[in-house]
Amino acid sequence: MAIKIEVSTRDEIMVVTVAGEVDGGSAPGLQTQILPLLQQEGSLILDLGGVTYMSSAGLRMLLLLYRQAVARNGRVALAGLAETIQDTMAVTGFLKFFTVADSVDQALTTLKQA
Amino acid sequence: MDTRIDFYPTHQQQGYKLRPGRAFPFGATLVPGGVNFAICSRHATSCTLVLFEKGAPAPLAEISFPDSFRVGNTWCMVVFDLDYERIEYGYRMDGPCDPAAGHRFDRSKILLDPYAKAIGGREVWGEPPDWNDPYPHRARLIFEDFDWEDDRPLEKPLEDLVIYELHTRSFTRHPSAGVKHPGTYAGLMAKIPYLKELGINCVELMPIFEFDEFENSRPNPVTGETMYNYWGYSTVGFFAPKTGYAATGPFGMQVDEFKNLVKELHRNGIEVLLDVVFNHTAEGNEQGPTLSFRGIDNQTYYMLTPEGYYFNFSGCGNTLNCNNPVVRMMVLDCLRYWAAEYHIDGFRFDLAAILGRDPWGAPLSNPPLLESLAFDPILAKCKLIAEAWDAGGLYQVGSFPAYGRWAEWNGKYRDDIRRFLKGDEGMVPVLAERIQGSPDLYGWNKRGPTASINFITCHDGFTLYDQFAYNDKHNEANGEQNRDGGNDNHSWNCGVEGETDDPEVNALRRRMIKNALAILLMSHGVPMILMGDEVGRTKRGNNNTYCHDNDLNWFDWTLLERNADLFNFTRQMIALRETHALLRARDFFGTGPTQSDIIWHGTQAWNADWSPGSRTLAFMLRERQAGQGGNTSPVLYMALNSYWDALPFELPELPINYRWHLFANTALPTPHDIYEPGHEAPLEQFQHSFLVGGRSIVILIGHP
Amino acid sequence: MVRQSIPANLSALSDIRRLVHQACQKVGLGEAATYRLTLAVDEIATNIITHGYEEQGLTGDIVVSIERTDQNLIVTLEDTGVAYDPRTRGMPTAEDLDKPLEDREIGGLGIFLALQDVDHFNYQRYDNVNHNIFEMNLV
Amino acid sequence: MAFSANLEMVDSEARITLDGELDAAVAEQFRQAIEQAAQQKPQKLVLFMNTLSFMASAGLRVLVFAKQRMGSEVAVYVIGATGPVLNTLQMSGFHQAVYIQENYP
16 A cells, blocks of 8 residues: 655645555655755644554654754654554553644644643 | 665675674574574584564575584574565574484474574464464564663662562452453553552562473363463573563564563662573473474583483483583573563573583582582672572572672571461471571571572462361362372361351451461561462462463452451561661671560460470561660560461560550451551550560561 | 360350359359359360360360369369360470479460469370369368 | 440440350351441440350450550440459459449440
């Protein structure tokens, strides 16, 4: 299943929508596409509603994005995570680094408040 | 990113780009652009790397190691451009098949890498495997990066520990546990608040190295249920956490999940000890499967008789040849890996006496493995706990070669306390030794009370509740006509065998459980509690439940309300131990810098009754200057009465402005049986004697 | 004079006390002495029932036999429970036996009360039967 | 002769009247009466023993454990104990912990 991403902005915050399976094969490509987007402005919303599978490699890619955002004192919010993926992230200790929201709108409000 | 100048392919086989690898570390290591595979065998003549697509029945490719890729007895190779998450790997080893000479090479077998850091094949606990899979336990690659943030091993002083022995699956598998992922590391993580409330600061996990729960599984002749290798005392891989214990096992994230469990336990002030099994492997004897060691280098990994058969000091078919230099190195590498990569705080060695035997089974006076473990720089702060006996008759409780580093499961403590509690004669003198941390066993060459791990029950044998509800073992469910399991339980059923609704008998059983916990937590040495004993868990009289995946082993959490008084009693006793440094000594009384004393009393103050017929003992713990010159440190007093009727105990005098306060009295029903440390009930000012109920214990605190 | 076998359970205690009480009246023993003998027999009987039988998972009877000689009234309790000499908390050593009653580490609270005011107490065990013998002087 | 132990609460005073023969078979009844009394958190516990004709050590243990449980703030009175029962209390040293009176108040 190929990986697809779309980039858009909502109220000047970058929103990247990802669909497909994020694993050892697709994660490096995703990372090279998303990293430059962080250059201009720290914060980022990842709309992962379309992600059906996230492997360890995928989790590590998300954590690297988080590190880059923090380095630019921005934040990374994850929206629309499937319950199983959110659950595996919690159990393996990855979830606590991120702000998590059910939808992109909710992610926007939380990012703006903080 | 590939900054190294020597990382380019030099060979090719079957479309895979290769180059000679690095001889260490052993196992499979991710390197820029590929994976470095390294494995050693002294007697193999050739070696082939076998690659699988994850879960596929047949291999994807077989790459034979060119002889130029060999360094001494170690084959090593880098394979480029592998998808780490989709690959499984194994080895074929060729060599002589001459059992009498100790060689059992078999090229047709695909062998598991002994240094595999993740193992597939049993992703979901108890899911029947494909029995004719040529490679049932498959080595996999892992990401070794994990964000520990600021976590590191807690390095708590051994004397401060209260150890809680638990089985990962049993702890939360019962539906009453109410956790999202029953029977897993994640389930255990969800119960950390329970452990904190109880006051536990160390958990000892029964084997979590990958093992095969289906090893000699068979239907139970009585119930028809499947009987498994449930406890896991038969290791398949020494470097991989059991995948079936991980909620994320099916997604291959068991390594991250277990590391996160250790991190969460540490964050809550709880140390993690691993129960490790280096005395035998899952390959059993000649009839057992060839999974790994037997096919890689049988003569090196196993203790063999001159005729090439397997010595059986473990009672499980084979004996790992721990004092062979290569195996010794593997054991050391394994423990260092868990200590450094998983932040593990210590290890409990199953049947550790075997580690002190030479390759022909003779006990060594200065076993190299135990010595190198005791002085290893990475393991320097790890607790090393030995079950100081083995199934070959070597019993070393008190004489285990310790180099001042090793602690031991004190089997004598277990038996002596059980016998005193049930009212055996002649136990008072030896009870006094146990309470002091067993100086009779550990008082030589600078060992202290922390050499003694005190326990009354453990996974092997009765639970504490069953200890006072059954005279005899009831192991019919194990399918061996009740012949398995020990017979020297020193238990007493308080008058009725098994469950009863007689209120007197049940009240006596609760009292006996409280008496046991009171002695355990007041004794010098390191106390260990068996999971569930704090709420009266029962195994219905079965003292050998190694094979049951059911409520014989599962922790029934509904016991929390039914036996809330036992939970409260345990919690307060642990709190008492935590409050009073007097109870957590590093040195035996009268030795070492701490100036504290133990003074023996009996039904008469200052005059303990050591006679054979006596069933009473009392003692007082205090700092030498207590009550003098402004020193207001508290005095602890404990009266133990294992006689069946009440006895008045004369109380020793206290310093002038001190007064006795009642902390615990197991003769009284809850909530009067125990108080919160610091909120004890004052006795009458003039009271100089206290009636201690039959088979009861009283603890008093003397303070201004 | 009297010999009766009574099932060893706690509810039988009042019957045992009644037997002793009637015998004391028949021989005209004083009220205080009667109470002390009744108390002694009750305490030892209680100990036999709980420790001798129930706690060992055994069942059995207590045989109460009462006879009178010209000097004293003798009550004997016979049971087949676990061997136990009330005069000490364990099997008596030689040195224990020649100590006077007061100095011995008497059994628990119950035994302590029982043996305090009995004129003479003896314990024997032969062919698997415990014999607890109480004597009160009549003269 | 049967045994009875009935509890009567008079504002902060728990009064238990004991009647008949208190032996190991009935001691549990006495302990439950004490338990109910303790739950009311009385300041005083008054035990009327005028018609108590017999008390074995089982009864004495219930008394001692009641005193231990109620601690030093609750005063315990024993009223009208007959000679032999009084003797039992004295022999065990229990009389030091309670107020012994012929009648009440």
